[in-house]
Amino acid sequence: MSFFDDDPTQVSSSPRRPAEPRRPAAAGNEPPQGDRQTLRTRQAIAIGVGVILLLIVVVGVKGCLDSASNSALVDYNRNVAAIVSDSDNQVAAPFFKLLSGGTAGAAAGDLQVQINQIRLAAEEDTKRANELDVPGDMRAAQQNLMLTLDLRSGALTKIAELLPKAQGTGQAAETATNEIAGQMQAFLASDVVYSQRTAPLIQQALNAAGITGQTIEKSQSLPGYTWLAPSTIAAAIGGQAGAGTTGGAVAPGLHGHAISSTTIAGTTLEPSPAANKVSATPPVAVTVKVLNGGENNESNVTVTVTLTSPGAKPITVKKVVNQTTAGSETDVAIALPSVPASGTAATLTVKVDPVPGETGTDNNEATYTVLFASG
DSSP: OOTTSOOTTOOOOOOOOOOOOOOOOOGGGOOOHHHHHHHHHHHHHHHHHHHHHHHHHHHHHHHHHHHHHHHHHHHHHHHHHHHHHHIIIIIIHHHHHHHHTTOTTSOHHHHHHHHHHHHHHHHHHHHHHHTSOOOGGGHHHHHHHHHHHHHHHHHHHHHHHHHHHHTSOHHHHHHHHHHHHHHHHHHHHHHHHIIIIIHHHHHHHHHHTTOOSOOOOOOOOOOOGGGGSHHHHHHHHTOOOOTTTSSSOOOSSOOOEEEEEEEETTEEOOOTTSEEEEEOOSSEEEEEEEEEOSSSOEEEEEEEEEEEOTTSOOEEEEEEEEEEOTTOEEEEEEEESOOOOTTOEEEEEEEEOOOTTOOOOTTSEEEEEEEEEOO
């Protein structure tokens, strides 16, 4: 046996097990499937919480804005109430009290000074109103408020200017007195603007915002229609009114008026029992054509329009015409601040007051049946 021959007694070793292949490492150290699901759940919860917080913030901000807007509307209403109350109590009331307190014997200069002092108070009210912080929803109300106050302060300015002439004598005094009576119409107009425009627009804005429990201030500057007559002005300041209203002798010849026609919004009315259908929205313009059928010019002629409808308070508006000319017609325009609901039949009564020396008054009054429709 060769030295290099294998030993027959040598035991061969068992075959080696092949090495298991190494698991490749996960790319990017990706977490196990269970961890990914947990992460997604947490992300969804975080997003949901974020959305909820965002909604809370949005609702909260809107609530704050709404609250601030409502507060601004309430503050505006309160400020307007204070201003118009001051206009009534510190301007209009003292002015008419001054005229009613026996000023006929007062010197023109003294009375003019007192009226100018009241005028300054009126201008201060206008200034306060102009400086108000006006919410957007109150802009229309503000415009009408300014018109109301401007009418009052403007009337006082003009009356103070006319006063010295009105307290004089002759034709100039009579003319100035008539012009002062005309300025009294501005007080009436201011009351109509406030009651029919300013106050309703304030209420409308409050209602639109859902604001309740607020009081809208009322305002009335003109204490009565008698202040529209030049005779009332003349008696108050010691001036001269037209011959048609003074207690002097009546001029010879015929005196009197007749109603020639009445129109509403361009429609000529037929006397009752005829029914007149009219399309109009307030304020409604009523035009009365008055004929001076006498032989004399007449001064301070009062024309009255009354609208009566079922279940509603009658609406009466008067206007004083400074002068009518003998043998001529005069158009008298009168504005009705409101009308009945569409489809409602109303009675319109027009009357011209008799003048001194007038004996026949059968043509001084006319009645019409009017069916109003939306314009």
